[in-house]
Each structure stands twice: as C-alpha cells, then as structure tokens.
Amino acid sequence: MPIGRQPTSSRIWPSGGAHLWPPGGTSADHTHPPGHVVYAAQGVLSVHTEGSTSIVPANRVAWIPAGCPHHHRAHGHTDMRIVFLPPSLARLAPARPAVFLAGALAREVLLALTGPRDRGRAANARLHRVLLDELREAGEQPLQLPEPRDDRLRAVARTLYEQPADNTPLAELGRRTAASARTLSRLFRGELGMTFYQWRTQLRVYHALVLLAEGHDTTHVAHACGWSNPSSFIEAFAAVVGTTPGRYRADTR
Structure with a gap:
C-alpha cells in the first residue's frame, strides 16, 4: 500500500x-x-x-x-x-x-x-x-547499494548518504567511528563485497540518478555528488550505468 x-x-x-x-x-x-x-x-x-x-x-x-x-x-x-x-x-x-x-x-x-x-x-x-x-x-x-550491518560501517554510510560529495579519507572517517582504515576496508570487502571507493562511487551514481531525474544539469550533478569536474563524472557514470548522463536524461524524459 x-x-x-x-x-x-x-x-x-x-x-x-x-x-x-x-x-x-x-x-x-x-x-x-x-x-x-x-x-x-x-x-x-x-x-x-x-x-x-x-x-x-x-x-x-x-x-x-x-x-x-x-x-x-x-x-x-x-x-x-x-x-x-x-x-x-x-x-x-x-x-x-x-x-x-x-x-x-x-x-x-x-x-x-x-x-x-x-x-x-x-x-x-x-x-x-x-x-x-x-x-x-x-x-x-x-x-x-548493499546496506551495511556493522555499526561502524553504518556510521560511515550515514555520513555519505547525507553528504555524497564528502571526500573525507577513509582513515579520517575511521577515526570518527573508532575504527582504523584497515578495519573499515576489511569490513567493506567482507560485508559488502566491494572496496570503500567502489561503494562510494555506487552511492554517488545513485544520487546522480536522482538529481538527473529531478532535472538538474550535468555540471551541477557532478559537483553535488563529489566529482571535481564534469568529465570525471561522465566517465564514472557511464562505467556504472552504461550511458552518459546527457543521453540518460534524454531517454527518461
């Protein structure tokens, strides 16, 4: 319902x-x-x-x-x-x-x-x-986007859900959750089957899809999701989704 x-x-x-x-x-x-x-x-x-x-x-x-x-x-x-x-x-x-x-x-x-x-x-x-x-x-x-179960991973995930453009290194995120970068890396691979950077890219592409669906242009979406320039964003987006942001927007209108 x-x-x-x-x-x-x-x-x-x-x-x-x-x-x-x-x-x-x-x-x-x-x-x-x-x-x-x-x-x-x-x-x-x-x-x-x-x-x-x-x-x-x-x-x-x-x-x-x-x-x-x-x-x-x-x-x-x-x-x-x-x-x-x-x-x-x-x-x-x-x-x-x-x-x-x-x-x-x-x-x-x-x-x-x-x-x-x-x-x-x-x-x-x-x-x-x-x-x-x-x-x-x-x-x-x-x-x-696999959902973490470990409390330390959940804390990291919560930070990035709220701020997908956050480029804080894993070591610093670990210090905030009382876990080393090595421990978090092991947990990401063990629980989620991917590295921290792979997971963060998936999260950012997820947010990019949402923003594109809301009508935002490629440059705005790139910066809002943590890419330093639109070219890097287009490359990462196409690798995950299979098409460029511009073509994707045209196909979904």
Missing part, C-alpha cells in the same frame, strides 16, 4: 499495472504472491529489499520474487510499470531480487504489457515469454 505521497494515477489489472508517482512517492513494505518485474518508463525508482537497495533507471528492470518483502520510492516524476509473471516463467528467474539490463525490445514489451490496450491472454503469454528471454539474454546488470 502506498504511504506518504501517493500515485497521481494508477491502472491495475491481474497481470500487472502502471502507477504515476510524484517525486518522493513511497510505498509501504509489502509482498506479492506472484513474482514480478518493475520498470521505470520515466524517472528513477529505488527498490528496497532486505539488505540492499536496487536503483532502477530507464535502462534497467528489477525482478522481485514471489513473497519477497520490499518497498519502492520514486525519484522525480516516475512512471512505474509492474508485470506479474506466471509461476511457469517465474521459476526460470532468480530466486532472489535481481536487476537486469533492459534492451530496446524488453522496454517495448513492458510498455505493451502495461499499456491501455487489452491484447488477450494468449498474446500476453507470448509477450511474457519474450520479456523473460530478453532479460535472461541481457543478464544481470545490478545497480545495487
């Missing part, structure tokens, strides 16, 4: 739905009996599951298995599409939440399945199979 800022418009049917969310719109934690995919035709979604946050811009699709608790948040005006998969196809998808690259065909299929036209059960079944084939062929391309 939605909480806070609710969808401004919704279309719901047994096989899926479409919701137009205002900036900051957030759903309560919930589950669905069938597994489903979530796509942002416009704007950016963050899908929160236990232990991590998945970022879903317009070139990604999130998969959420049946019965998996989750909630989502809209960044910018967001056109969210949901497609429920029948059990016969859902069992071919991962048993855990995942994020897939959304190619042009997958995006068109998602829009067709969630559009106003009723194609009928047989046509929808064919489109479901095409969608799953496309996602499996593209492979997982996660934009995930």
